Every structure is written in structure tokens, then in C-alpha cells.
Amino acid sequence: MKQNYNSPSSPGRDASPGAVTWMVDLGQEVRAYNEQTNYQIECAHAEGKDSVVFNVADAGGREKSYRIDFKEMRQIDVLDSRKCRHVYRLDDGVQLTPVTTAKTRHESRVPSTDRPTEGHHGRTLELCHATSQEAARLIQSSEMMKNSPDIYPNGTRSLFGPLIYFAESPEDAEKKALKSGVVLQATVEVGRSVIITGAEAIDGLRYTPDQLRAEGFDSVKGVNMRIGNEWCVARSEQVTRIRVVDYIDMSPDINKLTRQPWWLWPAWVVSLADSVGVNEKAVESTASLSGNNDLKPTAEVNGLRINSAGRPIGDNGQF
Secondary structure (H helix, E strand, C coil), X not given: CCCCCCCCCCCCCCCCHHHEEEEEECCCCEEECCHHHHHHHHHHHHCCCCEXXXXXXXXXXXXXXEEEECCCCEEEECCCCCCEEEEEEEXXXXXXXXXXXXXXXXXXXCCHHHCCEECCCCCEEEEEEEECHHHHHHHHHHCCCCCCCCECCCCCECCCCCCEEEECCHHHHHXXXXXXXXXXXXXXXXXXXXXXXXXXXXXXXXXXXXXXXXXXCCEEEEECCCCCCEEEECCHHHEEEEEEXXXXXXXXXXXXXXXXXXXXXXXXXXXXXXXXXXXXXXXXXXXXXXXXXXXXXCEEECCEEECCCCCECCCCCCC
8 A cells, every 4th residue: 555654743634533543663563552642642743733741651560751752753751862762653554654763963963163162182071971780891891981872772862873971970870870780980081072952962963973073073062961961972092091980779778779888789890890990989988878887898907907999997987
């Protein structure tokens, strides 16, 4: 059957909500929304609205909020705009609106001469990055950080492009983290930065490493973000002096990710710390805020109590 493509943003379609099926691309499958959500989406679309927000329950029964952008034909996580998926609109099996790919950077691009910038070549900052056990193993084996993929296997798009992402502080990195992992700190050569807002990135303003270099930039600085600024660099060589700052894990008593003192680090974090080193000041800061000092594992050398880093522990239990 010949497909009749209509503009995804133009109002005035005749299809009634009951005759239309909205579907979302989950990567491995394309799944229809439930009847209630489908009706809500189609009513908003038929009224010519730019978007619609709706709630659905995840696999664990927790309610999550999503927004469908009818112009881009994408479902976007309200709490994390980096998580987006393509959507389809079908009328009796005929696809009215094709899946649209995310706009390339050139389609929404403001010329580089008009973009705000800051800094100079050679400028460095101390920045932080939260990562998973799997990614940490790669960092440990290569002693380098790798670029994020442009599109993740689950369909999520990297916000500013296939770059290496950093937060400005351990606290911001921890807040951005979605699951347990290690927080790393590194010296990052951000150099001359092009400044992009989170909204501009969602609208398609993104960079590849080659595009950054071609326009004379060393990094992207993402501003007006939900949690702190985001810094992105193009090459692994711009990231040096990687060391462990924190380990974050789900705290069962408050059901949220929290910093864990060094004596609760799993073996893989300890191994990574032995390999790349630690930010001792940050590790000590976490330890000083955590728990009962009597529970801290210690050893004795010539009668002196020491911590796992070999540093002496005072009578008050602090390093």
C-alpha cells in the first residue's frame, strides 16, 4: 500500500483518535502505546499542539513522565532530555508520519562566528565524570577515556554529539548518574569552547570531533542544563591525570544514589583506584561524613593504625 506522508506538525488531519495508533521505537521492537495514552497523544496532535506530556508506569511500577515533540516526532524523557526515541503515527496500518531522524547539526546550525565562545587553546580544568563498572574497566586497561557513541544501543542520543562528557564537580557528576558507579576526576584540556544551551542541543545543534576541530574549537560547554554545566571534549588525549574521587551506590534506607566511604568500595573500584590513583582529599571528605568510625576497617603497622591507603588514622577515627 502506498504511504501517504503528511507533515508531522501540521494540524487539520481528519483521522479520529480511535482510528490512529501511535507507536514508539524501543530499539529491539516498535510498540504501540496503551489505549488511554494513545487517545491523549492523538487528541493533542489533532488539535495542532506542538507537544504533549503524558505519564506511564515503568517495569517496576513507577510512574514516569514523557513528552512527545510532534515536529521532531520524538518521545523525550521529561527528567532527562538525553533520553529520546522516535515515534510513529499509523492510521489503519498506513503510516501517516514517517520516523524522522534527529536534525543534523547543520540543519539548525548557527554559524560559528556568531556563537558565543570562551577560553583559549591550552586552557585546562579539573572536571568529573561518573561511569559504570564496564566503562571503568576499559579506562583501567587503556588509561584513557573514550568518546560516547552518537546513538546508544537503547536509542538514546548523546546530547552534544559523540564526545567525552564531564561535570564541573563530583556532586554534579553524582546527580547526573543514573546507576551505581565510580566518579572520576581528571585534568581536561578544554581550550577554546563553543557555548551551547541544552535546548539548542535538543533542537539539533551538535558536534562531531571533526566538526569541532574544523571550526577551531577544543570543546563544547553546555549551559542552562538541569544539573550544572556539561563539558565535552573531542579527543582522549585531552584528558589526563585520571583518578578516583568517589563511589556511588544505591542506599537502601533512602532509596537514592549516595557516596560510599572507601571501606565500602567493591573490589573493582579498589582495583581501579590502585591503577589510576585517587583524589585523597575528596576520599577523606566522604569518609569524614560517613557512618560509625568504629566500623571502619583498619590495620596496624608498628602499633600505628592506618587506612587502606597507608595513611595514619588519628584517635578520633579520621585520617
